[in-house]
Every structure is written in structure tokens, then in C-alpha cells.
Amino acid sequence: MSDSLNSPAAPPALGDPVRPARAKGEPRFPDGPKADPAGSHFERRIRSFQPRRSRVTAGQADALRRLWPQWGLDIDGQRVIDPAELFGNDRPVVLEIGFGMGEATARMAAGDPDTNILAVDVHTPGQGNLLGLADRGGLTNVRVGNGDAIILLREMLRPDSLDGLRVYFPDPWPKKRHHKRRLIQPEFLTLAATRLKPGALLHCATDWEPYAEQMLDVLTAHPDFENTQPDGGFAPRPEFRPLTRFEGQGLDKGHVVNDLLFRRVPHRQDG
Numbered sequence: 001m002s003d004s005l006n007s008p009a010a011p012p013a014l015g016d017p018v019r020p021a022r023a024k025g026e027p028r029f030p031d032g033p034k035a036d037p038a039g040s041h042f043e044r045r046i047r048s049f050q051p052r053r054s055r056v057t058a059g060q061a062d063a064l065r066r067l068w069p070q071w072g073l074d075i076d077g078q079r080v081i082d083p084a085e086l087f088g089n090d091r092p093v094v095l096e097i098g099f100g101m102g103e104a105t106a107r108m109a110a111g112d113p114d115t116n117i118l119a120v121d122v123h124t125p126g127q128g129n130l131l132g133l134a135d136r137g138g139l140t141n142v143r144v145g146n147g148d149a150i151i152l153l154r155e156m157l158r159p160d161s162l163d164g165l166r167v168y169f170p171d172p173w174p175k176k177r178h179h180k181r182r183l184i185q186p187e188f189l190t191l192a193a194t195r196l197k198p199g200a201l202l203h204c205a206t207d208w209e210p211y212a213e214q215m216l217d218v219l220t221a222h223p224d225f226e227n228t229q230p231d232g233g234f235a236p237r238p239e240f241r242p243l244t245r246f247e248g249q250g251l252d253k254g255h256v257v258n259d260l261l262f263r264r265v266p267h268r269q270d271g
Helices: 057-073 083-087 101-111 126-137 149-156 176-181 186-196 209-221 244-250
Strands: 070-073 093-097 114-123 142-146 162-168 196-207 224-227 257-262
Touching: 057 070, 057 126, 057 142, 083 114, 101 114, 126 142, 126 186, 126 209, 142 162, 149 186, 149 244, 186 196, 186 209, 186 257, 209 224, 209 257
Parallel strands: 070 142, 093 114, 093 162, 114 142, 162 196
Antiparallel strands: 196 257, 224 257
């Protein structure tokens, strides 16, 4: 039996790509998403997300190398972006915050090619996966943002620049001492409202019932949003939001998924 620990490594097969070794500290994707695009330019604050580290597959890495320069956006807070320039057209733009591995995002983009989706997350494997799905599906209406969505909304988007906002299955931060980290809070809604056009749809979904109840309370109390449901409650899952594998597994276990559909009200007139 051979000693694999001491045997010399086999040479690469003829035709196999040979990747140069990276020097210590050198980024894996030099032209790809930055580890911390905003750096120390902005104040430290409690964040609603935490970066997750997991393995990037060969396919995801290839998508990041090839497609990030064209379809990626680092959220550095240093410039105001023009959505028409970003997408190459003036179609409606929906911001999606937290897209996981991107399967649902890609399906929504395919189902509505006349709507542009700016999908934001901090998970590198998910970024690569969504870019790959968009490439294979011929989806030109997807752009992938890397970084803090709060900085994107506050520093990089103009007022009334969004036609919709989607927040699907955000981290519920179930422990009471962590509730302050939840994304859907009055301050976030006030900021989001400044970037949403009147009539724009804010769509949230969660499988954590206490968080769903908090979302409903906070949205109902906010003067810039109104519930699309006449009874003031939760909404049925709309057909445009796909049922994801993760969601299906939860439903099989008896989890309850709640959707919330609120509209941005017309701007209030002063005086």
C-alpha cells in the first residue's frame, strides 16, 4: 500500500488548467468582491448580518472570476450609482436584500425579464452561485451587490430610485438580546421609504413567527407604508415568489411562512 503522505504529487494531466499558487494575503478573486468594500469609511454600528465563511466551489469561483467585473457591485459608499447605467436600460429596479444561494432570485428574474433585480448579500459562495445561474440562464436583468445594504440605501442610491424592495427570510436573531440586530426596524423602514417610489412594493417573508409578528407591527405603525391586505394581516405567498427548497423543507416540518406585502404611500405634502 502506498504512503500518500510521502509520495510526490502526481503531475497535472495533459490539458488540465494549472492555477498559480496565491501568495500569502493575496485575494483569491483580485477583480472580484472585496472582503470589506466599505472599510472604515463609515461609523461602526449594530449590523443585522454576519458574514458566513464556507467553501467556494470551482463553478462558483469561475463565475466570480468571469462575471464579477461585469455584473458585480462592491458597496463601498463612495459614489452614487445610476441604475440605468448599472443595468444598461431604464427598466424598473427591485432591490433584494439577502438572497442566499440565489435560486429564487434567478427564477424571479427569469419570470419577469422586464424588471431589473439588484440582489445584495455578503456570502461569497452565494454571490458566485447567483452569477453562474444568471449566466447559464441568459439573465441580463440581475446585478449582484456585495456588502452592507444600509450603506447602499443611504449613500449610493438616489431618492425614489427603487420600484420595489424584497427581504426574504432575514436572520431572525431569535434571542431577545439580539432583537436589536433585526433588519426590519422603524429606522430601516424610514431609510428605505426615501429610496422607494410611491406605490413601490415592500415584500418581506419569514418562517420565524415571532419575527413575522414584529414585522407586521412595525410596518403597520409606519406612516410611509400601507398594508395591501384589506384585513391588515399577512398576505398569501404571491406567485412571483418561488417556493425554495429550504422553505419546502420547513413547511414539511410544520413551519409557518408568513408574507407581508406593503406599499409605499404617496409622499406627504408639507403644510
